[in-house]
Structures are given as C-alpha cells and as structure tokens.
Amino acid sequence: MSAVETRVHYQEELERLEASALGGLDLVSAALERTMEAVEHTDVELAQLVIADDDRIDGRYLEVHQSLITLLATQSPVATDLRLISALLHVLKNVERMGDQCVNVCKLLPLSGNEPPADREMVSRILTMGKQTKTLISQAKRAFEERDVAMARDLVRQDDVVDNLNRECFGLALEIGDDADRREWAMTMLLAARAIERIGDNAVDIGEQVAFVVTGLFREFEDASHPSS
C-alpha cells in the first residue's frame, strides 16, 4: 500500500508544542544560572530580576498548556501522540515548578542579610548543586528530544549527587556554631539548598515521562515512599 502522509498540520503543531514545552527547560536553566550567581555574590538585585522573569516561564506554561488542550479537543490524538501530549502536560508542570523553586531561592537572599556571615564551605556546595542541577535539566531535555530511556534513567544517578550535596549542607548547618546570625544564615541557606534539590527531582520526573512516551508504561524510577536501599 502506498503510504500517503496525512494530518501534516496537526503533526507540525504537535512538534512545535513539544519544542516550546521543552524550550521551557532552557528558560529554567537560565533562571537557575542567574539564581546561582545571585547566591554566590549575595546579589539581591539580580535575585529580583529572576523573580520578575519567572512570569516568562509561567507564560510559557499557560500558552503551551492551552494549545495542548486545544489539540486534545480538536484532533482526538491517540497512541504515541496521546502519550506525548500527556507527558508534555506533566513536563510543563515540572518546568513551572522548577521556575518557582528558583524564585524561592531568590526570595530567601534578602533574608540572609547584606553582608551575611556566609560559610564558604556551604556556599560552595550550593553552587556545585546548582551546576549539577543545570546538567540534569539539559540531560532531561535531551533525553526527551531523543526519546532515550537509558539517558532518562541515568538522571537518577546524576540526581544522587545533588541529594548527597544537600545532605552535606545539612551537616555543615548543624555544626555552624553558636552565633545566632550564623545559625539564621545557615537555616536560610538550607531552605535554598532544599529548593535546588527539588529542581533535580523535577528533572528526574521528566525522565519518567520520557519512559512513558517510549514504552507506554509509567513507572517511577525511584519510589521515595518505598526506597530500594
């Protein structure tokens, strides 16, 4: 049978929406980079910019979400297309949450004071977490674009690095000493570390959606309520 390709416009629209949703990850990546810069230099003004710019990420969410709903309503997608749209709706939510976590970190910075009694060790771990999380975000995007389940699964391993750094921050905060200002600063920075750690978890969630698009089965790569180890 000579295969006639049909529904070209629908296909193009779906491809455009995938690129647009995954492009949200680039926005998050840029926001995270500026967030880390703000953390490194306690740059409250840069932090304000990141907070203001989150509207762009939210705008992307709303725009692509609406277009996907329209596609569902008008095109009756099935099979792989349906799984892709379902996955993109999840990914959009992840992107929006990641953006919000950057905002959370940026909102914490003014609380830590203008010349905070920063602990270099802890700051350096948070910056490393930021760098590693950026890698996770770009890997999640690539795994989605290339429908590469192995690469998506590898996100769990990469995320363990972030989780370990977060735990180390906790240990450092415990031993920060008796000075009240230093303790307050450390508590604030723990919340920041926690927010970055959550960004990594969102990247892993995107990886799970990659596996769903490819295999049709949804399985959590790691079940937090039933840890394997």
Place this chain on the structure above:
Amino acid sequence: MATEESRASSGRDAREAAAARAGIAVRPDEFQHRDGAAGKEKVFELKGVDVRYGGVAAVKGISMDIHRKDVTALIGPSGCGKSTLLRCLNRMNDLIPNAEVRGGLLYHGEDLYGPAVDPVQVRKLIGMVFQKPNPFPKSIYDNVAFGPRILGRKDDLDQTVEEALREAALWDEVKDRLDDNAFGLSGGQQQRLCIARCIAVQPDTILMDEPCSALDPISTGKIEDLMIELKREFSIVIVTHNMQQAARVSDRTAFLMVELDADEDNRWGRLVEYDETERIFTNPSDKRTEDYVSGKVG
C-alpha cells in the same frame, strides 16, 4: 410482566431451539468453554480464514477469537476486507456468486460452514444491521413483527414487538404511532427500528456494518449508547470507519489493512493487530496500527 431474568432465559431457550434446528449446538451458559487468557467465552473462532471472490482473495489468513457479550470493532482502510469478514460471520457471502470461504470458522465451537448447517437459520441467530437503514415499506409494528411472524410466533406478538422496541430504545418515540409507515421515521429512528427488527427474533449475535455512517451525531450517540446496553444480552461485531466510534463503544478492536503482492496486481485484506480497544488506542504494538489510528496514513 416478564422479569429481566425470565426474559433473558426465555430468549436463551429460543436461541438454543433455533440453534438446534440450524444444526448448531449453543451450549448452556454453565458449560460454555472459556478462553483462559481473556477469561471470556468465545462466540466465533476464526482460524486462517480466507475469502475469495471468483478465485481472487479478498481477505487472507484471518485468525481471531470474538468473545461473547463483547463489542468487537473491525477497523481499517477502504478495501481492507472488514465488511467481507463481517459478512462471513453469518454466511451472507453465500448470497454472492463465486464467493468462497476457506479455513476454520467456528461459532460456539461448531463449524459455521459445516454441511449440516442451514445458512437461513444461521442468520436468525446472527442478525445484521446495515449501513443504510433498510426498513420494509410497512408499518413500524409490522417491521418488528416480520421476523417473529415468519418464524410462526403468533402469541404474544404485541409483547415481542414492545420488548424489541424497548430494547432498541425506540419504544417511547413510536408507541403512539405503531401503525404509521416506517419510512416516516427519521434516519436514526429507522436504524433503531432495524435493530429492533433484528433483536425481535432473539438472535445471539448482532453484526453491524457501519451502522452510523448515514446518521447525524445525536442519532449516532443514541445508537452507540444502545450498543452498550445491548451487549448485556448480545455479542456485537461492528465495522466502522469512525475510529473514535470504535474507541468509544468496543471492548476489542481488530485492525485490518490492505496488502499488495510484489507486482501490485493483487490486493487483499489481512489482520494486523487485534487487542483490547484501550491498548489499540493508547499503545498499539504494531507501527501500522499506530499510523492508522493516529490518522497519519490513509
């Protein structure tokens, strides 16, 4: 008034009697053989069925089980042989000169094409509804009473007609004008009348060949609701071009496609994938099914 249960059981008795006359043994429910995997009783078992018209294959090598009280949808592009296949199931192809059915086709475990089987009796057990509503040029009542009268059922004819019209979800719309000509009904009502006419002879299975393609969306919705009601008592096999209809009403879906020989001289239909409808429309196994249900290949 007959209870639901006694009606069902008298319907079954009548079906069994008709089956016995047709030389087909419909086994009582408690002795029905079951398909271990699906846990469902089989109505039809097709084993390598070929259909030829004048020696030219229309479909080849169809093997599938059709389960009792399921709605089974046959989908596929034009010319893939889905109507041909449907018509095998009640021996309608016998009416076409030079049509020939080969391979195994069991109905409740018995050879549907066996020498002792009377095709006329088969069509009482396995009714058919066509694409275009085809009521007789008679009153609404006479359309439904036609089958039972031919079968010599004189008593309780009024009740039989009422029950069939109720089951076809048409009674409330026509109860005050049973003597009117059936052609005065709307297309959707005519199609439900044809369904009533079909179930008035208490069949076991209803075959539907694109029953909604001539109907508007409201009438289509009514027929689809009706199919879901009817599968409580009947097995239904439907051919449809409307994939969303297959997705909405069927339990299992079979996808057929056209195959060409090397020099593209001959074409025939073959079964590509047959699975639970949910799976066909969310995660089909075969790329060709995927492309067809997504509408990417015509």
